[in-house]
Amino acid sequence: MTALFALATSLLWGLADFGGGLLTRRTPALTVVVVSQAIAAAVLGVIVVFTGAWSEAGDQLWFAAAAGVVGPIALICFYKALALGPMGVVSPLGTVGVAVPVGVGLFLGERPGLMQVAGIAVAVLGVVLAGGPQLRGAPVQRQAILLTLIAAFGFGTVFALIAEASTTTTGLFLALFVQRVVNVGAGGLALYASSRRGVATLPEGGFPWRSLPALGFVGLADVAANGTYVVAAHHGPVTVAAVLASLYPVVTALAARGILRERLRAVQAAGAGLALVGTLLLATG
Numbered sequence: 001m002t003a004l005f006a007l008a009t010s011l012l013w014g015l016a017d018f019g020g021g022l023l024t025r026r027t028p029a030l031t032v033v034v035v036s037q038a039i040a041a042a043v044l045g046v047i048v049v050f051t052g053a054w055s056e057a058g059d060q061l062w063f064a065a066a067a068g069v070v071g072p073i074a075l076i077c078f079y080k081a082l083a084l085g086p087m088g089v090v091s092p093l094g095t096v097g098v099a100v101p102v103g104v105g106l107f108l109g110e111r112p113g114l115m116q117v118a119g120i121a122v123a124v125l126g127v128v129l130a131g132g133p134q135l136r137g138a139p140v141q142r143q144a145i146l147l148t149l150i151a152a153f154g155f156g157t158v159f160a161l162i163a164e165a166s167t168t169t170t171g172l173f174l175a176l177f178v179q180r181v182v183n184v185g186a187g188g189l190a191l192y193a194s195s196r197r198g199v200a201t202l203p204e205g206g207f208p209w210r211s212l213p214a215l216g217f218v219g220l221a222d223v224a225a226n227g228t229y230v231v232a233a234h235h236g237p238v239t240v241a242a243v244l245a246s247l248y249p250v251v252t253a254l255a256a257r258g259i260l261r262e263r264l265r266a267v268q269a270a271g272a273g274l275a276l277v278g279t280l281l282l283a284t285g
Contacts, residue, residue, distance in 0.1 A: 002236030005229070009228045016225065034184060036222070039215060047177075068183045078151035090148050096153075097154070156242075162176075163238055172231075176227060229241065
């Protein structure tokens with residue numbers, strides 16, 4: 001059960017990230033995050049009402065609220081990095097965020113085996129190799145690497161928080177709803193502040209109504225991924241669920257290669273591959 005739901009999480013997040021990265025190439029990242037999460041919040045609100053999930057309200061919802069604050073920051077950074085590209089490098093580097101839930105597990109008393117230690121070392125080496133050529137290139141490429149690493153640790157933090165936010169199915173609906181409401185609230189304030197500073201929040205042609213279905217897909221796939229991750233974490237060790245769920249960049253990278261025809265330098269591909277190998281070592285350890 002843990003492996004099944006964690007891999008489903010990878011698939012959903014990978015598709016959501018690919019869609020979000022494409023949308024951000026035409027629409028500001030903050031707008032993509034706010035609109036997509038607002039659609040997800042609306043759908044979850046209906047589910048909460050019809051399932052009576054309000055009865056599950058409790059102190060654990062503070063974890064969901066905290067995830068709702070961290071999530072938009074990570075998403076904005078990640079979507080901007082994906083827009084700068086190349087997706088085949090940016091997306092695999094996002095796997096290093098798995099260090100956060102693994103660290104939480106260590107704090108709670110879990111001890112890594114030799115394979116897990118090796119996985120951490122291999123993942124770090126992958127970051128260096130994949131990022132090195134970019135660091136010697138144009139400033140925009142350095143920015144992509146920095147944004148990716150910020151997003152990675154933000155996602156890892158959300159992993160750890162959302163796993164603590166609910167213990168039942170209806171409680172999960174409520175936790176995800178609270179998370180999305182906070183997402184939209186925090187993102188909306190940032191969007192308002194950006195518009196007041198004169199920063200463009202919409203494409204030149206106005207609101208991208210034609211992109212609304214794609215925005216809805218990104219938001220709903222993201223929230224579904226959060227749900228499958230919580231189920232995976234509740235059916236097995238959080239560390240295992242987290243590292244398997246962190247394989248989502250494989251989906252994004254394959255989509256970028258298949259649809260966008262991206263090509264990577266040999267050292268970049270090697271570094272991205274090592275980041276994924278490190279994740280697999282963590283899982284098998």
